[in-house]
Amino acid sequence: MKILIALSLFLNINIWCLEKCGLVLSEYGNNRDRSNCTTIEMQNIYLSPNGNFYIHYDTTPRFDNEDELIDDHSPDLIDIEPLDGVPDYINQVAEVADSSYKLLIEKMKFKDGANGEDNITDIYVLDMGGSFYGRAIRIGCDDSCIEIDNDYEDDSYIVKGTDAMKVTTLHEFFHVVQFEYRCGTGGDGYFYELSSTWIEDLGYPDINDYINFLNSNSSSNYYKNPTIDFDDTNGYSLALFGHYLSTQFEQDVSISYESELNSKIMNRIWGRMSIGNISAISSIDYILDSLGSSFSDAWLDFNIKNLYNQIDESMYYYEDQALITKIDIDPFLIDNNLISEFIDLNNKSIYLSHYEVYDTSKLNLSFDIETNELNGNILTFYNNNYISNPLLNGLTDLLYPDKNIYIVVNSDQNNVNLNINVEPFYIPQGMNELNALVDSNFVKIFWQFPSNKSEDLEFEIYKDSIFIDSIDDSLYYDQNVESNTTYYYSVVAKNQIGKASPISINIDTSIPDFPLKPDFYNFFIDNDKVQLWWTNAIGEGEISYIILRDGDSIYSTIDTIFYDYNIEENKNYSYSIYSMNEVGFSDNAINFNVKTWPLSSDISRNKIINSFPNPLDINNENYIGLILDVVEQRSNINSKITLYDIRGREIKNWNNLNLSPGRQRVILDDVQFLPISSGIYYLSFSNNSISIVIKN
Secondary structure: OOEEOOOOOHHEEEEEOOOOOEEEOOHHHHOOOHHHHHHOOOEEEEEOOOOOEEEEOOOOOOEOOOOOEOOOOOOOOOOOOOOOOHHHHHHHHHHHHHHHHHHHHHOOOOOOOOOOOOOOEEEEEOOOOOOOOOOEEEEOOOOEEEEEEOOHHHHOOOOHHHHHHHHHHHHHHHHHHHHHHHHOOOOOOHHHHHHHHHHHHOOOOOHHHHHHHOOOOOOOOOOOOOOHHHHHHOHHHHHHHHHHHHHOOOOOOOOOOOHHHOOOHHEEEEEEHOOOOHHHHHHHHHHEEEEOOHHHHHHHHHHHHHOOOOOOOHHOOOOHHHHHOOOOOOEEEEOOEEEEEEEEEEOOOOEEEEEEEOEEEEEEEOOOOOOOOEEEEEEEOOOOOEEEEEOEEEEEEOOOOOEEEEEEOOOOOOOOEEEEEEEEEEOOOOOOOOOOOOOOOOEEOOOOOOOOOOOOOEEEEEOEEEEEEEEEOEEEEEEEEEEEEEEEEEEEOOOOOOOOOOEEEEEEEOOOOOOOOOOOOEEEEEEEEEEEEOOOOOOOOOOEEEEEEEEEEEEOOOOEEEEEOOOOOOEEEEEEEEEEEOOOOHHHHHOEEEEEEEEEEHHHEEEEEEEEEEOOOOOOOOOOEEEEEEEEOOOOOOEEEEEOOOOOOOOOEOOHHHOOOOEEEEEEEEEOOOOOEEEEEEEEOEEEEEEEEEEO
């Protein structure tokens, strides 16, 4: 992996990273004064054909005094093409180095590198062990050298062999050239790497090693973190920005690498950086200003164009955009709630948000500062198509779930604070079911309002696929129907955003929707009333209930409970309960008989009428309920109730009960912990007993 290391001690600057023939000149010998690129005394030196590079290399391993291997930096020693006594790999290194010189110095007119008094750059061929591809080392401000690997076959190299050697040699030689512009990297090391990685692709456009750096998970990888500050990137992931700068601002340059070789803009930027250690960003901004642009405008445009990778080549700034995916961040699925984001912009980064919607919608965007103070676009992508709109307050175009919405913003000012509000407006939501109440001469259809009900909400009504009405209520009453006929109704909800999917129902007027009767009831009697309750009946529409007593209708209600206070003592009543809706009554009713309690004056003896619950499970209930008759003149006498087992043994007493004359309910507490087993027991009151089954 290419990494940049700056060692300030003695201005010895190392740049570690990635990647360009032959005459053996024995008169130079092995004792030539070398730069301090390595403490290893290499065994051979080879001068490149064009005389611009010394290639230092070994041909045998090194051993210590005990014949233990120290190191082996030898390349493959095959010497075939050409057969000249020099390993072919060294010939290739020399050829690549001379080609690098031709490209950078002769073709693109960069300064000659910082390569000492002899003006020859030293390249050392070493076994890097796969730990890095290569490095450029600067000694002082006047000399430097390069180290590269001796075969590039370790598993850690993504690109291997000769291809790796080519791009590494060119990459590192450009660092040597950069040293001539700037003695120290300062805070611009990322731009050294950006430039050297960019030049790899110009020298060897078919290798495309630089694209591998776009897949790194490093937080400084621009393609994984596009909102990072420009000068916080690692540089390697921004080689494409070098292509962008070299293709977008000069009229005679197109997006192909052949045309890009004619660009002078990177040369001019490095020239600007050499003046008083001006930063890379300021240098880019200065050069672009002379071309009618600025760094912030270019950085915004570069990011926007990277959203079109593999989508629209008319938006490309370089042909390799067809090989890489667009920049991206995790999408945010917008529900029905307002989203508010606080943004702190500076002039060397962008704000990028990625939204998705779950249904047809529009987004209302608002910025709390004037949009003319910002630069940006709203981009919508779908099915490899796109729409681009300027940054404005207001509603977006219509959006669909398969669309991805991007907001890209930056500013040419530093420390700009703003809020972006994103308010979603969806088509009507949550209408899942259409219900109906059917009779032979009318149909009533009804539904729930959408969960996002709005003031502009309307419902279109269709019968047999023909539009019949538009309403703003959630119920439609159709009397234009015939008996024994089937109809197909649909309802479509709509608002200013659009229409929801229809909900539909099939209707048959030969089967009127009479409700069913309630399927459960119970009653409760005391001295002054009869209480009735029942379950809700099944049926369509609004259901009410008719209560009959002894065949006469006495009450109607939509509740499922009724209190009858108009009763006489000690009398039998017959109750019936019918369900009813707009169609009519249920075919059947629930029926039951009730006998009211006697007057206290009619009670002739103390007596337990019944107990409840019976059987009693004392693991679940902690009481026994009794209905007692109490003679009036003895209301406070013998107010004791006793529980006996089947053998007549007393189990428990309840004493001093507060009894009143007449029939009444009494609750006996504290039965849950009775020391008894399951069986039959007896409750006794005033010489009167009843049996009770108890479970334990």
